[in-house]
Amino acid sequence: MQILDGKLLSKNNKEELAIEVKHLKNEGKRAPHLAAILVGHDGASETYVNHKVKMCNDVGFGSTLLRLDENISEEFLLEQVERLNNDIDIDGFIVQLPLPAHINERKVTLAIDPKKDVDGFHPVNMGRMLLGLSAYLPATPYGILQLLEAYEVKTSGKHCVIVGRSNIVGKPISVLMARNHALGNCTVTQCHSKTIDLEEKLKSADIVIAAIGQPEMIKADMIKEGAVVIDVGITRVEDSSKKNGYRIAGDVHYESVAPKCSYITPVPGGVGPMTVISLMKNTIKAYKKQVYK
Numbered sequence: 001m002q003i004l005d006g007k008l009l010s011k012n013n014k015e016e017l018a019i020e021v022k023h024l025k026n027e028g029k030r031a032p033h034l035a036a037i038l039v040g041h042d043g044a045s046e047t048y049v050n051h052k053v054k055m056c057n058d059v060g061f062g063s064t065l066l067r068l069d070e071n072i073s074e075e076f077l078l079e080q081v082e083r084l085n086n087d088i089d090i091d092g093f094i095v096q097l098p099l100p101a102h103i104n105e106r107k108v109t110l111a112i113d114p115k116k117d118v119d120g121f122h123p124v125n126m127g128r129m130l131l132g133l134s135a136y137l138p139a140t141p142y143g144i145l146q147l148l149e150a151y152e153v154k155t156s157g158k159h160c161v162i163v164g165r166s167n168i169v170g171k172p173i174s175v176l177m178a179r180n181h182a183l184g185n186c187t188v189t190q191c192h193s194k195t196i197d198l199e200e201k202l203k204s205a206d207i208v209i210a211a212i213g214q215p216e217m218i219k220a221d222m223i224k225e226g227a228v229v230i231d232v233g234i235t236r237v238e239d240s241s242k243k244n245g246y247r248i249a250g251d252v253h254y255e256s257v258a259p260k261c262s263y264i265t266p267v268p269g270g271v272g273p274m275t276v277i278s279l280m281k282n283t284i285k286a287y288k289k290q291v292y293k
């Protein structure tokens with residue numbers, strides 16, 4: 001069993017990105033610049049955004065964090081999006097999700113200029129990805145692809161079972177794993193809450209991608225010997241033995257599943273760290289105007 005070590009890979013990628021930014025600056029160019037809008041004080045969102053800002057600092061990117069009160073109007077948020085769309089010093093930006101209930105997420109996502117949509121959530125980027133055109137790939141699916149590539153995991157002709165159909169992970173990764181590409185060419189089965197006999201589907205999988213947010217629901221008896229298991233879940237579960245009172249659990253019961261796998265991602269330290277790297281890579285693409293030519 002080999003661990004797909006996202007922590008190590010992200011560290012290596014971070015160093016490479018830092019060198020690239022240093023070269024740009026040595027050539028007298030400005031650094032790439034990522035902005036993030038955070039509305040309200042959701043604990044998990046604060047953590048994610050802080051990781052993104054810290055990564056910008058670590059690799060030498062410029063960063064702007066726009067913190068907005070949770071009671072702001074949708075109109076005000078749309079004005080901020082428009083301002084970032086038109087700011088020539090900002091290469092890409094994200095609006096951290098979820099947004100407060102009174103703000104329409106879809107409306108906000110649609111307002112982002114697709115050229116600056118480094119999250120890859122805008123329908124133009126989703127559509128381009130679906131058609132195999134160059135696009136900003138959403139961070140989590142992009143992170144999964146980078147892990148598979150770095151560890152030379154063979155995907156062609158394999159049966160890939162994806163559990164989850166979210167817009168951010170399940171839907172895009174199903175498209176990417178099925179596309180005609182060295183990091184694809186899988187036969188994909190997409191499972192969700194209404195799937196009948198999930199266990200049977202999982203048992204026939206060469207590659208499992210779990211993105212359902214149900215802590216440790218995938219157990220060893222559901223997994224084929226030698227399978228590749230990618231765990232996207234990150235849920236806080238109560239744990240009185242921890243100082244902060246919780247631990248982070250994936251969707252996969254790691255202890256029992258890992259011995260059966262050829263490759264597995266740990267949680268934390270698997271897919272998570274690669275998502276922030278993906279965002280940085282998308283920002284550098286936006287800076288170089290590599291995506292829309």
Ligand code: GUN
Binds near residue numbers: 095098139
């Ligand atoms: N909320 C959870 N994941 C993400 C992400 O990748 N981007 C944004 N903008 N919000 C999120």
